[in-house]
Amino acid sequence: MNRKILSEEEIKALCKRMRLHAMDMALAAGNRGAHISGSLSCIEIYAVLYGAILNYDTDNPLWNERDRFIAGKEHARLAEFPARAEMGFFPVDVLNSYEENDGLLVGHQLRKELGSEYGSMSLGMEMSFVVGKALIAKQTQQKYHVYCLLGDAECEEGSVWESFISAAHYKLDNLTVIIDRNYMSVDGNTEELMAQLDMQQKMEAFGWESVTIDGHDILQLIDALSHKPEGKPYAVIARTVKGKGVSFIENNKSWHQAILSKELYSRAVEEIQNS
């Protein structure tokens, strides 16, 4: 590992700072609204990835041996960007400009110098790209690992399963996928709307090795993401709460993309700070 690895306590503190950044970003987005709840569910996932798992060098973001992380569920930028900012990919004060015209962070840009390996855009798009990337890494004997975060509802897109089939077929054991299993999509609960059922069983049936963990438990995340099976790609099903960390947002479908008023911002910040 080419950089300092954070301890469990440091990662917990990082999560707190990331949640506060998320609230600041949501407030800065004003009437455009922000993808708040889907970001909050993967704060710990991002914190562990950038705090303890991914190998990278922020002084040399294009370092060829860096691990490759590709962000699916790309609307969760209120988790993705605070993680990178806090770990040194760009200044923290850039965060609140993430919705600004022609900004560094606006939309879905591929900016390797800022730690972004792809602009995923439409849900599920990134998974086949990830397969191609992991495959060429294997073919060219690269030592780095490829990681991808997906949403559980995002897996309703069929092309994702095409990619799961090919990843197992090509024995891409340099590939780890994390599924943010928060049991919600825009319209509500996934199991009521379009049941995804047992995703670990599905991944195993598709030829992957898989595990289900508590996606808010730092040690479980570190343990799972450190595991590298041989001959198979690996899927970590991280059970999470959509909106985790702010009581009035948790499991509330109205907060997928919503406007955060000054009043609710203050309430949210207070809750996070007292947690």
Place this chain on the structure above:
Amino acid sequence: MGQKGAAAGIGMMELAKRDPDMRVVVADSVAIASLDRFNNSYPDQVVNAGISEQSMIGIAAGLSSEDGRVVYACTYAEFVVTRALEFVRHNLAYHQFNVKLVGNSAGFAMETLSISHWATEDIAYARALPNLTILSACDSLEAIKMVMAAHDVKGPVYVRLSGLLNCPIVYTKDFNYQIGKANVLREGEDVTIVATGMMVREALDAAELLAAQNINCSVIDMHTIKPLDTNCLDEVFAKSKLVVSVEEHSVIGGLGGAIAEYKADKVHMPRLIRMGIGDFFCKLGDLRYCWEQHGLTAPQIAGRIKMELDK
């Protein structure tokens, strides 16, 4: 061997020799894209994505994403463009990964396999995408040169191959192929026919029929649909009183559409007649049967031109 056999069996084989980093992604289409010999010779350079055209495109992009190496994605034109369109839009048009689509059997070439395998609106979809070079081959020799030229384009390309195994010859001798530079195959002062793909041969044959009636046609092989050779078109507009576009593609949004768009804001323009596939699904059958229903055989093209001139 047809356009796809020539492109894969000669053009891509030559490229693989020159560029061992190159990859070819297929969607259970090694045989379909005439890549058997390629696959046997360069198995390490082929990636089969299975019958999954959307992920085929994503995989192609991912393979190219680290060092920008050339990656070809080869299957039926209808699937490589239409079925995978959003993946093409996203990975090729937007991110501009160095992926070259090679779509075979465009138009009605799949004959009685019919609608599912016909590509008749693909140029319309592709044309609206930024950053995508669109090439359309008229015979096997041009197909070889085209697929090889695509390799050196810095960015995404769509190569549209059409015709059957016995694809008629247009170029009887070697010729200079340059992306974006149309080839004038015949000169005549009465009408200019701007054609692409299989319709180049039909246009040349139509010109012969019309010459016998003292109507003299220029025939241009517009092999690059995007970017259009506008210098060539400017000369055509200046010299011709009637311009006819002919393509094995919808009259909406293809070569004819592109020319119509180009001339729309200019003054003193000649008439443009767009010949191609009409806005309906024809009765199912073989290649010529379909062409006949859309007026795309040489005698029908000649007849239409004469009629338009008589107006």
